[in-house]
Amino acid sequence: MDETLAADLTKSALPPAPGADRHRSLDFADTAATLPAGQSYDLLATPAAAMSWLAGHDLTTPDVRLYEVCARRMRTLRGHVRALFAARVDGTAPSEESLHAVNAALTAVPTAPLLAWDGARGPRRVQAHPTDQAVNHALATLAADAADLLTGADADRLAACGSAPCDRFLLRTHGRRHWCSTRCGDRARAARAYARRGGGTGN
Template identity: 35%
Template structure:
């Protein structure tokens, strides 16, 4: 499955490998590392974006993530949302407002380009020079494009024990985000059956 910026953002809340939940954006340093890891997913206009995330920008990115995860929970309903934040999700209307406000942080304008040896073309460029605002807007706009597009209906919360990721289904019976989660879920089902306990929910 092709990587997508909004899914990478949502997945900064993840299982830590020892039964807990890790937050890759818990510090400005962590947010900087995440931003660099996702550089290939950012639009060409953001190649000159911020190289280092400070605390203020980290707060804005986390705000977009909170809105995204709340809207992801709405998108997967009536299926269960991720267990990582199901008890403290941002209210739906607030999440919508937060995402739309973030998307409007950086206005864009058309720019005519006409090379000497080619035809004229229009390119969309930022209206102002604010790398942080452009980054926040790019994250929000990718989320909006995803939630308004066909992949939204394929979005699921991983059903494996302890996993807190969202993923896009690649085939009809997929219920886990990856192979390791599938193996862990099958092992847990085998253990429950061995003990005579009921299975978990049936595959979707």
């Protein structure tokens, strides 16, 4: 049943927003979205859904099993990443709690390849991903990507979708576009056309 729900959640989701192919943290932030007519989805709602998302982004291996506590940790970090993105878009200072949460995820695991000794090949560097630390490594990777996005060349292109009630983030690709998907763009244009005809503001 859990796997079926995960598949249903994925099917109902909007396509990745512009920039998600460059920054996994952007797609991570957008795993929860508000849709028109009071609808919404959460791609991390269950352990199976969270596992599916991690596997789809090459952040874990098939032998890793997630539990609700793992999915909850992912949802918590997502909330803090979203808060940092919103602060950057709005030009406001983020909360110390969100900064601390991302920094804690960044430093929870070693980021440099460790030195190991192979009996046949001698010394070598390996990136250790023990199963019991798989979620830690995934969260560290996502936190590092979020930090890179917020401090890198793409930071000024970070935007919030301009089609209410959608609350996803994106990287502007050209001009003044602020829509995370064709669906949101069509809805925004339809709302403007409706308003021009005197039908009210619309959404």
